[in-house]
Amino acid sequence: MDPPPTGTTQTGTRTRPGVEVSDFDRPRLPRHVRLAFCRTRRRRILLHPETVVVLNGSGGAVIELCDGRHTVTEIVTELGARYQAVSEDEVRQFLTQLVSRRWLELTDG
Template identity: 40%
Template sequence: MTGAPPLSSSPRIGRGFRLQWEEVQNCFVLLYPEGMVKLNQSGGEILKRCDGTRSVAQIVAELEQAFGMQGLEGDVVGFMEIAGKQRWLEWEAA
């Protein structure tokens, strides 16, 4: 996918990648055959919700509720756009 994901689409972790919590590093990491991406807290919180069942809009709403903040849509969609370009995420049509 190029560009921003539609709010109705449902992202999931891309093929060849695995998201897991690394206790030693105290963060989520994205594993793939050639290596590992250490995620910051925001990236981990977004990606752990990308299970192919929640829409982008639902993920944004969950994050806003979980952190007691509003206006996260731009940041979440921006991260997902970058993650899509890196093939960390794939999308299911609504």
């Protein structure tokens, strides 16, 4: 029997591919991923073992709010307050991609 498409670790976080991002999930960086600022590139970067991901301005703003306290809905609302046009679908797709790559994990809200 195949495992279900979503996985839950012992801490109640989900990181497997196929995980859907819900309104009440609280995304956060896993222990092996770090958000930093690269002075050379003058951009935020994600540091993952053996990988550096250079983020654009909006990607950095989204991940900055992924602290395990904000829900997805709160993240979209905060970004809407900062910027005039925020696509909720684009934010969800971005978070889903990061979860599928195991660069973000979701805590049930």
